[in-house]
Amino acid sequence: MKFLDCTLRDGGYYNAWDFSPELINDYLAAMQAAGVDIIELGLRSLKNSGFNGACAYTTDEFINSLPLPEGMTIGVMVNGSELVGDVPQQEALQLLFPRAASHSPVDLVRIACHVHEFKQALPAATWLKERGYSVGFNLMQVADRTEEEVKALAREAVNYPLDALYFADSMGSMNPEQVATTIQWFRSEWKGPMGIHTHDNMSLALSNTLRALDEGVTWVDATVTGMGRGPGNARTEELAIEVAERRGQPANLVPLMALLRKHFKPMQVHYGWGTNPYYYLAGKYGIHPTYIQEMLSDSRYSEEDVLAVIEHLRVEGGKKFSLNTLDAARHFYRGEPKGQWSPKTRFAGREVLLLGTGPGVARHRAALERYIREHKPLVLALNTQSAIDAELIDLRVACHPVRLLADCEAHTRLPQPLITPYSMLPTDVRDSLADKEVLDFGLNVQAESFAFEATHCTLPTSLVVGYALAVATSGQAARILMAGFDGYGADDPRSGEMRQLFEHYQAAEGALPLTAITPTRYGLHSESVYAL
Structure with a gap:
C-alpha cells in the first residue's frame, strides 16, 4: 500500500x-x-x-x-x-x-x-x-x-x-x-x-x-x-x-x-473548502467543482444565483470548467429582452414607495402605514415582503427564477399583481405562476448598464432591487421613496454590491430621485418617515 x-x-x-x-x-x-x-x-x-x-x-x-x-x-x-x-x-x-x-x-x-x-x-x-x-x-x-x-x-x-x-x-x-x-x-x-x-x-x-x-x-x-x-x-x-x-x-x-x-x-x-449542499448537487449532476468554488468566493452570487447556475449546468453540461460558461450561466433569462406590459399604465407621475426586506419596514411599520394612507403613494414590495398591512401594497416585483420558484406558493396566495420578466423565465417557473396575475416586464443583464425601455430594461445585475428601480423609471414615476434598505454590516460583501448598484442607477440617464425614509447604510439621500 x-x-x-x-x-x-x-x-x-x-x-x-x-x-x-x-x-x-x-x-x-x-x-x-x-x-x-x-x-x-x-x-x-x-x-x-x-x-x-x-x-x-x-x-x-x-x-x-x-x-x-x-x-x-x-x-x-x-x-x-x-x-x-x-x-x-x-x-x-x-x-x-x-x-x-x-x-x-x-x-x-x-x-x-x-x-x-x-x-x-x-x-x-x-x-x-x-x-x-x-x-x-x-x-x-x-x-x-x-x-x-x-x-x-x-x-x-x-x-x-x-x-x-x-x-x-x-x-x-x-x-x-x-x-x-x-x-x-x-x-x-x-x-x-x-x-x-x-x-x-x-x-x-x-x-x-x-x-x-x-x-x-x-x-x-x-x-x-x-x-x-x-x-x-x-x-x-x-x-x-x-x-x-x-x-x-x-x-x-x-x-x-x-x-x-x-x-x-x-x-x-x-x-471555505469542504463539502456542502452545492458541492453535493455538483457531484450528483457531474458538474465541475470549480464552478461552485468560483461562485462561493464571489459575493455577486446569492444562494438563488448558485442554485440557478447549477440547474443551468445540469441541463447544458458543466464537466469542463470555463469562466465564459459560468458568466453565461449567470444570465438566467431566455431569449431577447422583451415584455408584454408597460409600467407607464400604473406608474406615470406617481410617487412610488419601494419596500425592501430589511428590518426597517417592521420597526417603523406604524409610521409607514400612516404615510401610505394619508399620501397614497404607489406601494411596490420586493418579493414576498409582508411586514405591513397587505391591503396597503399595490404591486409586487420579483425577477430571480430560483427565488420565484421557491416563493411561488406564497405569490399565488398574495393578492397583488406580480411584476416579473414572465416571458423570459424558464418553463418550470412560468408553470409555477400559471394561476397568478403577472405583469410581464422584460429584463436584460449587462455589466455596469442601466437602460429603461417601454416594456423591458437593462440592468448590471439580476438583483430584484435593481429591477424594481428600472420598472418605476420605465414607468416614468415622479420619485422613489425607499423603506427597508437598512444595509448589511461593514464587512459584508453584499454592502459593496448594493452601493455599486445604487451608484450605477443614479448615474444612468433618466434615473429618478431616490430617498430613503427609514435608516440606511447605503449613502442614499435620506429623510425621516416621521417628518413626512
Missing part, C-alpha cells in the same frame, strides 16, 4: 500554492509521523500567468531548501495539457525536468490528464523512466465513461512503463459500487498497480477510497482537512487512521493534529 498526501499540490487551488515556510516544515514532520509514504509537494509547470507560490512550480532548488523527512518519497505533478500543447513533448519535459532523477530530489512524477489527452501524453512515461523517475498517470473524469472506453484506456496504458495507473473521481459523483465496477473494468486489461484520487462532493471520498483498497487498489491519495479543489478530497487525518489499522502499525497523529489546529483549520475558515 502506498499512502500519498498531495495537500501542497491540490490545496494550492485555494491559496495560489503560496504556503508559508513554517507551514511546510510542520507539514513535512506531520506526514512522516502519520505514516504517509509519499508527499506530492506541488505542481511542476511552465505556465507563468499571475502570481503563484513556490508549490506551483516545485523546482529542485525549492525542494532542496526543505527539511525533507528521511525515507520519504518526494513527488510532483504535471498537467498533461502541458505535454500535448504547443511545446513539443520532449522539449517540455526537458524544461520541466532538466536533471536525471539521480541528481534531483524528485522521486515520483505524476501526470494528470483528461481522457482525450491520455494516448498523446503516455510517451512521457518512457522519457521519465529512462531518466530514473517513477511515473504515475492520473486519469481524470472517468466516472461517466463506458466499460469499453475504460478498457480501451487500460489497453493503451499496458504499452508504457507506469508505476501506477490512477483514476480520479474528478466530479465527486461516484459511490463505492461505481468505484468497484470501474476498478474491475480497468483490471480486465491493466495488471499493474492502481491508484485512486477521490473528491468529497457527496461526502463519499473516504468510503470510496476504502472500497478501492478492498478491491485491490494499492495507491491512495488524501489531503490535510481535505484541502483541495472544490469541496476537497479524502482527509489525511482520517485515512491515516484507516491505513494504520490495515497495516497493523500505530500512527503518531499528534503532529498532524497540531498542524490542523495551527495552520489548516484557520485556512479552512478563510477559504
Whole structure:
C-alpha cells in the first residue's frame, strides 16, 4: 500500500500554492509521523500567468531548501495539457525536468490528464523512466465513461512503463459500487498497480477510497482537512487512521493534529473548502467543482444565483470548467429582452414607495402605514415582503427564477399583481405562476448598464432591487421613496454590491430621485418617515 498526501499540490487551488515556510516544515514532520509514504509537494509547470507560490512550480532548488523527512518519497505533478500543447513533448519535459532523477530530489512524477489527452501524453512515461523517475498517470473524469472506453484506456496504458495507473473521481459523483465496477473494468486489461484520487462532493471520498483498497487498489491519495479543489478530497487525518489499522502499525497523529489546529483549520475558515449542499448537487449532476468554488468566493452570487447556475449546468453540461460558461450561466433569462406590459399604465407621475426586506419596514411599520394612507403613494414590495398591512401594497416585483420558484406558493396566495420578466423565465417557473396575475416586464443583464425601455430594461445585475428601480423609471414615476434598505454590516460583501448598484442607477440617464425614509447604510439621500 502506498499512502500519498498531495495537500501542497491540490490545496494550492485555494491559496495560489503560496504556503508559508513554517507551514511546510510542520507539514513535512506531520506526514512522516502519520505514516504517509509519499508527499506530492506541488505542481511542476511552465505556465507563468499571475502570481503563484513556490508549490506551483516545485523546482529542485525549492525542494532542496526543505527539511525533507528521511525515507520519504518526494513527488510532483504535471498537467498533461502541458505535454500535448504547443511545446513539443520532449522539449517540455526537458524544461520541466532538466536533471536525471539521480541528481534531483524528485522521486515520483505524476501526470494528470483528461481522457482525450491520455494516448498523446503516455510517451512521457518512457522519457521519465529512462531518466530514473517513477511515473504515475492520473486519469481524470472517468466516472461517466463506458466499460469499453475504460478498457480501451487500460489497453493503451499496458504499452508504457507506469508505476501506477490512477483514476480520479474528478466530479465527486461516484459511490463505492461505481468505484468497484470501474476498478474491475480497468483490471480486465491493466495488471499493474492502481491508484485512486477521490473528491468529497457527496461526502463519499473516504468510503470510496476504502472500497478501492478492498478491491485491490494499492495507491491512495488524501489531503490535510481535505484541502483541495472544490469541496476537497479524502482527509489525511482520517485515512491515516484507516491505513494504520490495515497495516497493523500505530500512527503518531499528534503532529498532524497540531498542524490542523495551527495552520489548516484557520485556512479552512478563510477559504471555505469542504463539502456542502452545492458541492453535493455538483457531484450528483457531474458538474465541475470549480464552478461552485468560483461562485462561493464571489459575493455577486446569492444562494438563488448558485442554485440557478447549477440547474443551468445540469441541463447544458458543466464537466469542463470555463469562466465564459459560468458568466453565461449567470444570465438566467431566455431569449431577447422583451415584455408584454408597460409600467407607464400604473406608474406615470406617481410617487412610488419601494419596500425592501430589511428590518426597517417592521420597526417603523406604524409610521409607514400612516404615510401610505394619508399620501397614497404607489406601494411596490420586493418579493414576498409582508411586514405591513397587505391591503396597503399595490404591486409586487420579483425577477430571480430560483427565488420565484421557491416563493411561488406564497405569490399565488398574495393578492397583488406580480411584476416579473414572465416571458423570459424558464418553463418550470412560468408553470409555477400559471394561476397568478403577472405583469410581464422584460429584463436584460449587462455589466455596469442601466437602460429603461417601454416594456423591458437593462440592468448590471439580476438583483430584484435593481429591477424594481428600472420598472418605476420605465414607468416614468415622479420619485422613489425607499423603506427597508437598512444595509448589511461593514464587512459584508453584499454592502459593496448594493452601493455599486445604487451608484450605477443614479448615474444612468433618466434615473429618478431616490430617498430613503427609514435608516440606511447605503449613502442614499435620506429623510425621516416621521417628518413626512
